[in-house]
Each structure stands twice: as structure tokens, then as C-alpha cells.
Amino acid sequence: MGEFKVHRIRFFDYMPSAIRAMAFSTRTERLALARADGALEIFNFSDNYFQEKVLPGHDGRAVEALCWVGPRLFSAGLNGEITEYDLENLRPRYTVDAYGGPIWTIGVNSQGTLLAVGCEDGTVKMFEVLKERIQFQRNLDRQRGRIISLSWHPSGTLIAAGMMDMIRIFDAETGRATHRLVVDRGAGASKSKEVVVWSIAFLSDYTIISSDSAGKVQIWDGLNGTLIRTHLITKWDVLALSVSQDESSLVAGTSEGTVVQFQFLSSTVDRLDKDWVRTRTFKNHSHDVRALAHTETAVVSGGMDTQLVVRPLLDKVEKNTRESAIRKVSFPHRSLVCCAKKAGVLLFQFPDHLELWRLGESDGYGKPGGSLPVKRGPEKLIQLKRKGEDHICCSALSPCGGWLAYSTVTSFRLYRLLNGSISICKVSKLPKDLRPAHQLCFSTDSSKLFASSSNSSVVVVALNEPECKYLGTLKAKYGCRQPVHLLSASENGKWLATANTDCEVHVYNLDKLKLHCTVPVYGSCPTAMAIHPTTSNLVVVHADQQIFEYSLVKKEYTEWSRRLQKQGLHSLWLERDTPITHVTFNPKNPAHIIVQDLFMFCIIDKSLPLPEAKNVLYNQMTLRSLPEPDRVLHSHGFKICKDFQHLLCVSLLEDHSLVVVERPLLDIVSQLPAPVRQKKFAT
Amino acid sequence: MTLQNNMAKNQRGEAAPSSRMTGRERQMGGFSLLLESSDDEGPEEVTFEDSKADARRSMKRALDTARREKELLKEKRRKRQELFQEQKKRKLLSAEVLEEIDSTKQEQSHVKAEEEAEPEEVEGRKRNWKQNAARNLKGNYTVTTVKQSTLASSQLKAAEDFLHSRMYGPGSRRTTSNEMLSLENKMGKNKSAAVQFVKKNWACQKKAKAEKLKKTWIHMQQIPSS
Numbered sequence: 001m002g003e004f005k006v007h008r009i010r011f012f013d014y015m016p017s018a019i020r021a022m023a024f025s026t027r028t029e030r031l032a033l034a035r036a037d038g039a040l041e042i043f044n045f046s047d048n049y050f051q052e053k054v055l056p057g058h059d060g061r062a063v064e065a066l067c068w069v070g071p072r073l074f075s076a077g078l079n080g081e082i083t084e085y086d087l088e089n090l091r092p093r094y095t096v097d098a099y100g101g102p103i104w105t106i107g108v109n110s111q112g113t114l115l116a117v118g119c120e121d122g123t124v125k126m127f128e129v130l131k132e133r134i135q136f137q138r139n140l141d142r143q144r145g146r147i148i149s150l151s152w153h154p155s156g157t158l159i160a161a162g163m164m165d166m167i168r169i170f171d172a173e174t175g176r177a178t179h180r181l182v183v184d185r186g187a188g189a190s191k192s193k194e195v196v197v198w199s200i201a202f203l204s205d206y207t208i209i210s211s212d213s214a215g216k217v218q219i220w221d222g223l224n225g226t227l228i229r230t231h232l233i234t235k236w237d238v239l240a241l242s243v244s245q246d247e248s249s250l251v252a253g254t255s256e257g258t259v260v261q262f263q264f265l266s267s268t269v270d271r272l273d274k275d276w277v278r279t280r281t282f283k284n285h286s287h288d289v290r291a292l293a294h295t296e297t298a299v300v301s302g303g304m305d306t307q308l309v310v311r312p313l314l315d316k317v318e319k320n321t322r323e324s325a326i327r328k329v330s331f332p333h334r335s336l337v338c339c340a341k342k343a344g345v346l347l348f349q350f351p352d353h354l355e356l357w358r359l360g361e362s363d364g365y366g367k368p369g370g371s372l373p374v375k376r377g378p379e380k381l382i383q384l385k386r387k388g389e390d391h392i393c394c395s396a397l398s399p400c401g402g403w404l405a406y407s408t409v410t411s412f413r414l415y416r417l418l419n420g421s422i423s424i425c426k427v428s429k430l431p432k433d434l435r436p437a438h439q440l441c442f443s444t445d446s447s448k449l450f451a452s453s454s455n456s457s458v459v460v461v462a463l464n465e466p467e468c469k470y471l472g473t474l475k476a477k478y479g480c481r482q483p484v485h486l487l488s489a490s491e492n493g494k495w496l497a498t499a500n501t502d503c504e505v506h507v508y509n510l511d512k513l514k515l516h517c518t519v520p521v522y523g524s525c526p527t528a529m530a531i532h533p534t535t536s537n538l539v540v541v542h543a544d545q546q547i548f549e550y551s552l553v554k555k556e557y558t559e560w561s562r563r564l565q566k567q568g569l570h571s572l573w574l575e576r577d578t579p580i581t582h583v584t585f586n587p588k589n590p591a592h593i594i595v596q597d598l599f600m601f602c603i604i605d606k607s608l609p610l611p612e613a614k615n616v617l618y619n620q621m622t623l624r625s626l627p628e629p630d631r632v633l634h635s636h637g638f639k640i641c642k643d644f645q646h647l648l649c650v651s652l653l654e655d656h657s658l659v660v661v662e663r664p665l666l667d668i669v670s671q672l673p674a675p676v677r678q679k680k681f682a683t
Numbered sequence: 684m685t686l687q688n689n690m691a692k693n694q695r696g697e698a699a700p701s702s703r704m705t706g707r708e709r710q711m712g713g714f715s716l717l718l719e720s721s722d723d724e725g726p727e728e729v730t731f732e733d734s735k736a737d738a739r740r741s742m743k744r745a746l747d748t749a750r751r752e753k754e755l756l757k758e759k760r761r762k763r764q765e766l767f768q769e770q771k772k773r774k775l776l777s778a779e780v781l782e783e784i785d786s787t788k789q790e791q792s793h794v795k796a797e798e799e800a801e802p803e804e805v806e807g808r809k810r811n812w813k814q815n816a817a818r819n820l821k822g823n824y825t826v827t828t829v830k831q832s833t834l835a836s837s838q839l840k841a842a843e844d845f846l847h848s849r850m851y852g853p854g855s856r857r858t859t860s861n862e863m864l865s866l867e868n869k870m871g872k873n874k875s876a877a878v879q880f881v882k883k884n885w886a887c888q889k890k891a892k893a894e895k896l897k898k899t900w901i902h903m904q905q906i907p908s909s
Contacts, residue, residue, distance in 0.1 A: 062839060078842045080835050102842035120842060189854060196849060213849060236856070237849070255850070286863060288850065670860050670878070674851060677858035683866055 343401025
């Protein structure tokens, strides 16, 4: 099959950021996630939980709460500002200062007309949601103490606000505080500390459900202001609450990492006598759960352990199907590593800096599976810190290792690397059409730079010293508004393929700088693509694990692709829950396609037969044990290797050695903040 | 008639001493001679002048004591101040050094004043001050402005501190990632050691410390034997 020398890299210290808040939009089936460094991520729940968009963070934008108002996304943070985001250009649209100090919570009424924010100075501020902006309307009665959480009653007339030691109910029209519900402090040592009402929910039957730092979930009568029931679910804080759309189920997230579900059930068969009963407990996190969302069929949780967990509820989905499996998203669905194939140099993208490393060398020969002695170790060449407060959005390294570019939401920078990538100098004269980009790509001969811009267009720039010349803008057909998240240039420099989050794939002819063709739209978003060097076939892999091969010359799907679609992919292949993030080819064998996802990389051999449903998909180990002549009988075209785990990048260098960048999960977990101390028997 | 005169005299206070004395005698006598009754005698007569003089005397006494106390305090304070002055003098440089510095300062200012073509007084003073300030800096110093932390950023910091103290502050009963992972190792299907022994690059400082301790122990063991 193939023998490769593997550069096994574990020095990429990628550290994800803790999940701070999330909001689910039922209309669009999108989940918005806010992380501690200010980054925002949008997941498409109807497309195999693919991470569609990532908005980079910003120093000092400490997002505390998120809110969807129809298709618009708002966030409020401890910097005292409310921000609306432009999801088509992946940047904040504008910010409005609430002038109330740090903002702890945000909530919209069910009509979508008023936005309420809870501030540090004790005021609940009301903002009118207008077409292009929000406008301050008025303050509700100012309270003595910070407003930590708030919830609108579905009718839009009342607001329940959780504060320190108490809950206040406001009349939204008059602004008066009508009821004051006193929350008990914890027992024992916590009696001296104030209890914080971390989260609150107001149901349509005027029941208020609150969760606090003493570990209680309390159910109150909102009309009379009395306590109905207390459930003590943990010894630590209950940080998040989420109620389902039909108000029959509620989930609470604790500092222990557990998510407790309560359901509105009756103890007898008849419909009367319903009460909130604790039903299930999920322990999917090792650290505090700070954000929760209750969708129709699943519970989505995230917290300090940086993983997003989607737990389908088994009474809503069919058991033992792909839909009922638990999903964990621990790594981004896009590549943070760029490999310069000719130079043997790697570029690692961090939110606040870039690192350039040279690969090590080894002379020896060995058996498959063994490790070779390292002659010269890898060395870090350059660490480039970003300028300004915005985090790095995208970066790229040219294949020759001579050019480096990165972009934030406000600036774009290009650098020239000299002396074998040791010295770096900034290219100052950039054409003004080169604005901040969402995705960057260098051509294979390192003569051109492609930067994706607004409205799915791509700016082409010729790389020259000292000044770079603007060559042109490749425009997609009219009406494409979504950002381009994939760029791929062909090796002969003739074609450029772009894919946007609207599932549109466009191919441009670089000689004429015009649109060549548009690949027929497939319902799932493309996650990786590449153009074959010799046959000029475009290989696109989608979020639902489908693979397509499109011939750019003939403008139709290839024969192999049609055969694959007719037979269908193996069920185990389709059940994988992490998307393919990289597609590349083997210069020595034109029939090979190398694809990689988080847990495996696979060499697809088009010359071999496709695996049928009854075949074993992961058959590499069994094939090795068979004698030579038998192997041909049993082998199929999908050769999967799972030796390296938590792969961030797999790339093939010019000298035919494989570069594998791993990030073991244990390394990340060991650097997380302190979890709660749990006493276990016999330890 | 005499009785009435006597009574009138008594009223006028002439016979007062005698009556007072007799009153005292009576009092003293009252202890020994219980038989003597004081019912027949009239009440003691204290004249107005007498009481006025009495009051004046007591006031004078009070004023005197207050004045004395004040003076005492003043003395104390003066003594303490002197002590401090002395201590301060001891701390400062000796007078000669000060004189020297002073003289050079004056020279400098004189020189500067001569050189300058006589700008306004204010400028001259400014220049002197600057000159002195410049003279005090030795070596390479650069002056940069500190990034002004605005009200918003200080409030943000305060809010983050509040969150941090509620979640990780005292009373939050937290442990380390190492402990949590080690517990998992102990209770997992394949039981293994604590993570700091399993992973090579964990707890480097602790391991270095342990190595050092081991070396010193071996060294100490070797000394008595050699």
C-alpha cells in the first residue's frame, strides 16, 4: 500500500477556551456559543452539528450572556456593552454601552421587541429592538445589589430578576418591583456568604424556577411570591438553567459537572396533580457546567472543561440510532495548522500569536510501527504576536515558506520570511482592496495570495517585493452573502475553488479571473476540499460525511464519484461524528486521496473496490495478519489508520513523509482550572 | 429686745462665726454628747458674701488646675518634638555635605542664569527646576505613559474578581486537575498510578525538588561513612 515516514508532532500547545454562554435559536436550528476569550461560534444543529462560523475574540470582551432575536445575535458582557453581530461578515456590527457597569444577563421578550439587560448597578435596562439598531428605552426600578440573572414571562408583562439573596419580580410596563422573594442561604459555613441566584426561568403559568449558589433549585409561585418547593441537588453551585420550549422539562447545570433534569409530571395517570419531579442526571463534564440549552430533542451543555456536549433525550429520539448517540465537540472544525510542503515548516495559529516551527530530521530506517532516532529536533523559528486587541481570525503560510499572512477582523498583515524562514519583515505597502479576510490561501508556486472577502468574493494579490500588486476580485454570482470558509488553489495555478457556509462551491479560472463553474449545491456544508494536481478533479467532503469528486474540465461528477454515490458509503463511515478537516493527494499515486478527521486519517484508493455494507471498514489490522495473496481479496479502497489520536493536521511533504500533528486530550485536561473536590469512597 | 437684736445680728451674719462654730461644736459634740439636742437651735446662717467668696475660691482653684495641666501637656509635647528633631537630624546627612550640595546647586543656577539671555522669571525658574531634575537622573531612562485604565476596565476587573472569588475563592472546596485525573486512574478499569508519575512532563518542579532532596540525602549518608 504505502510506507510513510511520519513526523509525529505534539508540540502544538493548543488550548481551547472555556464555554461561558450559549443560546439556541429554534427557528434557524443554530446554536451560538460564547467562549471566555470573547470568541463566538455558531453550530448548525441540522447539519450534523457542524461548526459553521467562528467569530474571533477580543481582549476585554468578556461575554456573559447571549440572546437570539429572530435571526439577529446579541451579546452582553462585563465590559458594560451590548454587541450585535454581523453573521455574514463574521464581525461585531456595533456596540451599545448600557452605562450600568458590567452586564450580567440579557433577555428578549417573546414578541422580540424589547431587550432587557441586568447590570451591576442594580438596574434592569430596557432597550427597544429596532430594525438596524437598539435604542435605550428606560430603566426599571433600581435595586440595591447586582442583577445576576433575569427572565421574561412569556406574556411580556413581568420580569423575574435574580439578585444576591433574593429574587425580584418587576412589572415590565410600570417598571415597579412588585414582589420580593427571599432565597435561603446555605447551611453551615455558607450561612455567612450571600447566596447568588445564578439563573432564573419564568414559566407561562407564573411559576418561577431559580437556581442558586447554595446548590438549590427552587420553585416559586410568581403571582403570590411564595416558595412552593426546594430541591437540593448539589453541594456546590447550580450555575445554569434551561427550560424546554413546551415547558415540560427543565435542566440545571452544576459546578460538579452534572446536569440534572426535572420534568413536569404527575404522580398518577390523570393530568391533574402535576409537579416538577427530578428525573435524570447526566455526568458528561469534569468541570463546572456554565451554559445550558434545552432543544426539543436534546440537552446541550458546556462549561469550564471547554467541551460542548449534546445529549439527546431518549424519550424524544429513537434508541440506538445515530441520532441518539451523545456528541462531544472538543476541537474546532477547521484547521489551525498550515504546513509548507516544500520547506518543511509548520505554522500554528493561536488566538493571540502565531508560531513557526521547522520539522526535525531523521535518517534511519525502521519497521512499520517503530520509531526512528531523531537526528535534529524540531525548532521554533518565530513567534509572532498580533498587534491590537482583536484575536487572529485566519492565517496562512506559503508552500515555499517565504510568505506569512494573517488577518483579524480589523487588520490584515503580510510578512516576508527570509534566510530559511528565520528572519521576518513586514510588507508595509498593501493594496487597499486587501481588507480583513475570513480565509487566506497562497498559490502553490507562492506567487499569489487569495483572501476571501465580503459577499463570498475573493481578492487576488500578486506577491512581489517591495509592493504587492492587486490583480483582481473574483466575484460569485449575485446574492451570495455568506462568508467563504474554504479556499483551495490547484497546483498548476489555473483553478481556485471556494466554498461558503451556504453550501455553495464556486470554481474560478485564474487565468481569466472569472467564474468557471458552480458545483451543484448539496444540502450539507462542505468541510474540506482540494483540487487534484494532475486530473483537476475537485474533491469535496461534506459535514454529513459524504464525498464528491467533480471534474473541473468536464464540469460534471466523475465516474468514481457516481459509483460511490450509487453504492453509498459504509455505515460506519457515515456514523463518524467528527468532520473531515483536510483533504490532500499523494504525488506518487494519483489514485490516492488522503482525508483526515479528529480520530483517524484515511487513504482512499480509487483503484480498489469500494467497501460494501457487509465488509469490515477498519480492516487494516486484519489485512496485516493475512498472507500476501489473500490481502488482495479482502482489501477495499478505504484504508483507515487510527494510530494517532486527536489529529489536528495530516499533511504530505514533498519528500513523501507524513506530518501528523496531534493534540492529546490529556494535555488539555491537565491545564484546566480547578474542579470541585469530590470525596470518593476508598480513596 | 436683745434677743431680737441678736436674731437680727444673726441674720446679718455677724454672729455667724460663733453660730457656725457652735454648729461644728455641736456636730462634734453630737457624736459624744447625744443628749444635746439641736432642735432648739436655729438653722445655720450662711451669708451671701461668704458663699460668693466660696464660689470664687473654688472657681479659681479649678482654673488653676486646668492651667497647670495645660502647661504640663505643653511641656510634654515640646520635649517630644525636640526628640524627633534630634532623630531627624541624625538621619539626614551631616551639615557639611548639605552645604556642599547647596552650593553646587546655587552655582549651577547662577551659571544658567548668566547663560540665558534673561527670559521671564517664570521660565528661568522652570529651567532651574528642570535642570535639577535632569541632573538627578543617572543612566538611561525613558518616560512612557502608563495605559490609563478606564472606569469600565476597573469595573470589569472587579466583576471578574467577584466571579472568581465565588467560584474559586475561599470556601469553594476545589481540588487540582492532577488529583482529579489521579482519582480517575485509581478507580478506572486499568488502575494506574497518579498522573504526575504517569506523565513525564507533569509536576516538573516537584520532581526537581525531589531529585535535589535525594542528592542531599545521599551526600549526607556518605559523609559519616567516609
